Amino acid sequence: MLYLHIPFCHSKCIYCDFFSTPVASALYESYIDAIGEELTLRIGEIASPSSIYIGGGTPSILPLELTEKLLRIVSNHVDINRVREWTIEMNPEDVTPDRLDLYRSFGVNRISMGVQSFHDKTLKRIGRRHTADQAIRAIELLQKSGLNFSLDLIYGLPDEGMEEWSDSLARMLSYEPAHFSAYLLSYEPGTALYKMTEQGKITETSEQLAVAMYEHLCHEAAARGYQHYEISNFSKPGHKSYHNSRYWDGTPYLGIGCSAHSFTGGIRKFNPADIKLYINRLSNHETVFEAEPETITEQLNDMIITALRTSDGLKISSLDRFPPHLVNEFMQNMRRQLAAGNLIGTSDRIVIPERLWLRADAVMRELIL
Numbered sequence: 001m002l003y004l005h006i007p008f009c010h011s012k013c014i015y016c017d018f019f020s021t022p023v024a025s026a027l028y029e030s031y032i033d034a035i036g037e038e039l040t041l042r043i044g045e046i047a048s049p050s051s052i053y054i055g056g057g058t059p060s061i062l063p064l065e066l067t068e069k070l071l072r073i074v075s076n077h078v079d080i081n082r083v084r085e086w087t088i089e090m091n092p093e094d095v096t097p098d099r100l101d102l103y104r105s106f107g108v109n110r111i112s113m114g115v116q117s118f119h120d121k122t123l124k125r126i127g128r129r130h131t132a133d134q135a136i137r138a139i140e141l142l143q144k145s146g147l148n149f150s151l152d153l154i155y156g157l158p159d160e161g162m163e164e165w166s167d168s169l170a171r172m173l174s175y176e177p178a179h180f181s182a183y184l185l186s187y188e189p190g191t192a193l194y195k196m197t198e199q200g201k202i203t204e205t206s207e208q209l210a211v212a213m214y215e216h217l218c219h220e221a222a223a224r225g226y227q228h229y230e231i232s233n234f235s236k237p238g239h240k241s242y243h244n245s246r247y248w249d250g251t252p253y254l255g256i257g258c259s260a261h262s263f264t265g266g267i268r269k270f271n272p273a274d275i276k277l278y279i280n281r282l283s284n285h286e287t288v289f290e291a292e293p294e295t296i297t298e299q300l301n302d303m304i305i306t307a308l309r310t311s312d313g314l315k316i317s318s319l320d321r322f323p324p325h326l327v328n329e330f331m332q333n334m335r336r337q338l339a340a341g342n343l344i345g346t347s348d349r350i351v352i353p354e355r356l357w358l359r360a361d362a363v364m365r366e367l368i369l
């Protein structure tokens, strides 16, 4: 699995805690060159990837000629014939037939687009640059292009009541995307949203409303034949995100670009979240990442946390490779959560029931060591 991070955005959305910088176009080309250098140095850390994901930031912000340069660099480092899924994230305002044609000509076969809401007032409030009409035009272009696509929505947005959420969800579902993601807004320290909430300018959605929104989401998705296969992800049968599903099953991945993480050779590696430092290290041919070997306990905890985000849950026999004293401790925690009804167990598997996924973090905290 190969991930590439493009850290540029037109402006900063108020809720965003991804590593991204508004408008740094002078750095675009040297950044793409640094990505090429890092790929050359590090592609050998993983077997030939079967999935590629270009995320951000806003990868679709790059002008077409630099986009072409980036796609060519990737194609020169990867055997594209072995790539089953190649996704690029797009923002609605960047979707044009030319851009989609360019992506497809290199083998990109999936677009992930952040719509977030179909209400202009809310979009403006959270700092999105597009309008609902732009999102609709972009979806129509995606439909015409024949590319596979996924749409993102957020619920629990500032002042968004049940009626507005239900309308955004219905409008998104009316386009029948094969895949969509729906996230409950989270208030991350360091974001403008967090500060505005502290200052009393925004009131956090009540837990009761968030739960009602989540239940409505699950109900509507199921009624239209979607599988809820991960806390925030829904797909029509056969359309799960191949790339993301492999993160959740613990497959090694190589993350290229500033702030990207990798998990290769049993070691977690972290690239600097600083564009200039990232470019400088690569132009000096220096090692770009910091490595952190994981303890066996951390590996077990990672496995528990990633697997229990999904409807497949955790396969108990997959714990066989861990020392018995750790597995025994986990089993005791697991039995307590089973007894409390926070887990459902089958012969060799445990899952967190869908109705509790909104508070899955709390259940996982009780399970990990």
Ligand code: SF4
Binding pocket: 008, 009, 010, 011, 012, 013, 016, 017, 018, 020, 056, 057, 058, 091, 114
């Ligand atoms: S476009 Fe995406 S990455 Fe950029 S600021 Fe908004 S949420 Fe963050």
